[in-house]
Amino acid sequence: MKRIAVLGAPNTGKSTFFNRLTGANANIGNWPGITVELAMAHVQLKNEQVEIIDLPGIYDLQGLSEDEAIVRQFLSITPLHLVLIVINTSQIDHQLNLVLQVKHLHLPTVLLLNMADEATTFGVSVNSQKIARNLGIPVVALSAKYGQGYALAYDTIAHALNQQQQPVHLGSLEERRVAESQITEELEGLLQETVEFFTHPQETWTQRLDRVLLHPIWGLPILFGALFLTFQAIYFLAAPWQNWIEVGLHGLKVVVLEPLLAGLPPFPKSFLLEGLYDGVGTVIAFDPLITLFFFGMAVLEDSGYLSRAAFLTDGLMQRLGLDGRSFVMSMRGFGCNLPAVMGIRVMQSTNLRLLSMLILPFSLCPGRLNVFIFITAALFSTTTAPLVLVSLYGFSLAATVLSAFLLKGCFPHQESFILELPPYRFPTFKQVLLRAWYEVHHFLRWSYRFIISGVVLIWLLNHLPWNAPAMSSQTLGGMLGQATQPFMAPIGIDAQLAVTLIFGIFAKEVILGGLTLIYQQMSGATDLMGAIAGQIDWVQAFSFMLFTLLYLPCLSTLALLKSEANSIRFVLMAMVWSLGLAWTSSFIFYQSARALGF
Amino acid sequence: MLMTNLNSLAIGEAAVITLLTAEVRLQQQLCALGFRPGRQVSVVRKAGFSGPLHLRMGVTEVMLRRREAQQVYVVSVEPEHDDETDCSVGGAEYR
Numbered sequence: 185m186k187r188i189a190v191l192g193a194p195n196t197g198k199s200t201f202f203n204r205l206t207g208a209n210a211n212i213g214n215w216p217g218i219t220v221e222l223a224m225a226h227v228q229l230k231n232e233q234v235e236i237i238d239l240p241g242i243y244d245l246q247g248l249s250e251d252e253a254i255v256r257q258f259l260s261i262t263p264l265h266l267v268l269i270v271i272n273t274s275q276i277d278h279q280l281n282l283v284l285q286v287k288h289l290h291l292p293t294v295l296l297l298n299m300a301d302e303a304t305t306f307g308v309s310v311n312s313q314k315i316a317r318n319l320g321i322p323v324v325a326l327s328a329k330y331g332q333g334y335a336l337a338y339d340t341i342a343h344a345l346n347q348q349q350q351p352v353h354l355g356s357l358e359e360r361r362v363a364e365s366q367i368t369e370e371l372e373g374l375l376q377e378t379v380e381f382f383t384h385p386q387e388t389w390t391q392r393l394d395r396v397l398l399h400p401i402w403g404l405p406i407l408f409g410a411l412f413l414t415f416q417a418i419y420f421l422a423a424p425w426q427n428w429i430e431v432g433l434h435g436l437k438v439v440v441l442e443p444l445l446a447g448l449p450p451f452p453k454s455f456l457l458e459g460l461y462d463g464v465g466t467v468i469a470f471d472p473l474i475t476l477f478f479f480g481m482a483v484l485e486d487s488g489y490l491s492r493a494a495f496l497t498d499g500l501m502q503r504l505g506l507d508g509r510s511f512v513m514s515m516r517g518f519g520c521n522l523p524a525v526m527g528i529r530v531m532q533s534t535n536l537r538l539l540s541m542l543i544l545p546f547s548l549c550p551g552r553l554n555v556f557i558f559i560t561a562a563l564f565s566t567t568t569a570p571l572v573l574v575s576l577y578g579f580s581l582a583a584t585v586l587s588a589f590l591l592k593g594c595f596p597h598q599e600s601f602i603l604e605l606p607p608y609r610f611p612t613f614k615q616v617l618l619r620a621w622y623e624v625h626h627f628l629r630w631s632y633r634f635i636i637s638g639v640v641l642i643w644l645l646n647h648l649p650w651n652a653p654a655m656s657s658q659t660l661g662g663m664l665g666q667a668t669q670p671f672m673a674p675i676g677i678d679a680q681l682a683v684t685l686i687f688g689i690f691a692k693e694v695i696l697g698g699l700t701l702i703y704q705q706m707s708g709a710t711d712l713m714g715a716i717a718g719q720i721d722w723v724q725a726f727s728f729m730l731f732t733l734l735y736l737p738c739l740s741t742l743a744l745l746k747s748e749a750n751s752i753r754f755v756l757m758a759m760v761w762s763l764g765l766a767w768t769s770s771f772i773f774y775q776s777a778r779a780l781g782f
Numbered sequence: 783m784l785m786t787n788l789n790s791l792a793i794g795e796a797a798v799i800t801l802l803t804a805e806v807r808l809q810q811q812l813c814a815l816g817f818r819p820g821r822q823v824s825v826v827r828k829a830g831f832s833g834p835l836h837l838r839m840g841v842t843e844v845m846l847r848r849r850e851a852q853q854v855y856v857v858s859v860e861p862e863h864d865d866e867t868d869c870s871v872g873g874a875e876y877r
Contacts, residue, residue: 248806275841277842398836400827401830495836508834602847605836605845
């Protein structure tokens with residue numbers, strides 16, 4: 185099978201092109217000899233089967249970043265039939281650099297001048313035929329997003345591939361490396377001959393929009409307002425779906441599963457229905473929320489606003505030993521801590537990565553939010569409940585800022601931070617959907633293992649040993665809860681609540697499942713909220729929520745921290761820090777509230 | 783012509799890059815985004831809280847922290863900033 189690699193800088197629409205070419209059938213997978221996962225797809229191109237690989241976006245083949253090293257490694261070990269270079273036409277003046285570097289490798293190449301439509305509006309006029317003649321490779325101008333020029337690009341690629349029967353295997357890139365000065369000289373000559381820049385007297389709409397959105401005073405309030413509205417919209421849109429799923433799953437259980445399993449003995453029947461089915465069901469109900477969140481983030485990211493968020497917050501974040509990217513990642517953490525932690529790979533300094541990893545898990549994710557919504561609804565009036573939720577967001581932010589501020593001294597670094605601010609673009613529905621789908625897919629694959637083990641374990645702990653009454657203090661779970669009391673009683677968390685926290689390490693959603701299981705059985709009541717309100721008061725409840733917010737990231741996040749930091753010691757340190765912070769906060773709150781007579 | 787660093791330019795001011803003194807990694811990052819001697823760059827705005835600079839080179843817009851901007855030397859193209867002080871950094875040529 186022939187093989188094609190897609191190469192190009194970030195923000196050039198390289199992945200958009202890749203998705204169009206492969207019909208979005210890519211898999212993320214390991215490549216022999218490469219340490220990160222690459223997107224690849226097998227497609228039929230005209231009459232040939234080809235394997236297409238999307239390489240990480242890079243600006244410079246000779247650069248020192250991790251991505252650049254990966255691309256070099258890939259090019260040197262992989263026999264290729266064709267390289268496609270995608271560049272952003274408006275930035276041709278510096279992106280031709282990469283093209284010239286690849287040219288000197290003597291790989292069969294096709295150059296794609298993407299976003300050709302945008303370049304015209306920015307006053308950049310490129311003579312692609314002259315470039316083709318000058319470089320001796322086929323050149324096509326196109327818009328990968330909207331499809332103009334795509335058919336020609338497709339035919340050109342198929343033709344070039346057809347010409348290339350044998351793959352080219354580079355072996356070492358070092359031998360073919362050309363001095364930077366020669367590349368610069370060639371670049372200047374090429375630009376002079378083939379590109380014209382027209383100065384634009386009037387402002388582009390990106391410039392006009394930036395004047396408002398990046399305003400020195402209003403920029404930050406607008407950012408926080410926009411994020412708040414986005415989150416609100418996501419929760420508003422997800423709520424009915426969550427409800428439908430709960431109703432649907434319950435219906436399925438009553439109508440189909442219960443009659444089907446009626447013949448089983450009570451123990452395995454209860455295990456399958458109350459343990460596995462209900463437990464996983466509780467969690468599935470949150471999937472629309474998480475999916476919508478990824479969707480919303482993809483819209484923000486593709487529009488170009490997230491880069492602006494990094495610009496606006498960088499000054500503040502710098503004081504905390506972090507940078508604008510850490511802010512963007514923390515924001516993603518409010519959707520789910522997992523992709524946030526994955527996102528910090530772009531940082532080069534190990535210390536900056538570690539510090540970011542320590543603070544990201546304090547972002548209040550939907551898993552925790554659902555526990556909080558449930559408890560506040562049970563214990564607070566409808567007027568105070570929203571205020572309690574807002575205060576928990578405040579504590580989440582405070583824990584993030586405080587931890588970064590106190591720990592930044594332990595993680596000194598000199599990371600420089602340069603970021604392109606791309607023009608604002610309308611995200612296309614298809615692109616956003618694809619991007620969100622990749623993240624959702626990744627999230628589900630990663631988290632369900634832990635969630636399923638979590639719910640199974642809760643059930644087992646509450647039903648073993650066989651002869652103890654289920655959910656009683658004689659079960660393993662009950663004994664475990666009792667054992668925590670010397671630590672947990674001073675912060676107002678009783679044995680039952682402590683047990684749910686232990687389960688909550690698997691996934692915060694599991695806490696909700698645990699509360700349901702325990703309080704339902706304990707009171708024998710069907711009114712779960714009433715049952716909880718009868719057992720604990722609001723001071724205990726708030727202390728419990730505070731502890732839940734901070735105590736430990738879920739097991740999926742811990743596993744990811746371990747693999748990203750590649751150090752079990754770091755993970756232990758992160759656990760000790762967050763547990764300490766959680767206990768101290770809850771202790772101060774609970775004891776002062778009690779001392780004040782509440 | 784007075785040579786100064788990018789960080790000392792005022793908002794709205796344009797200048798031509800003469801010299802990059804950053805360490806290799808940063809220098810490559812800068813080059814990759816188009817920072818090269820001879821190119822004209824202008825300061826669009828500066829972020830609050832001593833945040834980064836918003837720069838424009840041709841149609842490319844970039845944010846750069848002030849510390850890094852100090853490592854990019856430029857000569858201003860605005861005549862009113864051309865005072866007669868002799869510049870000892872010298873040596874870099876300006877076309």
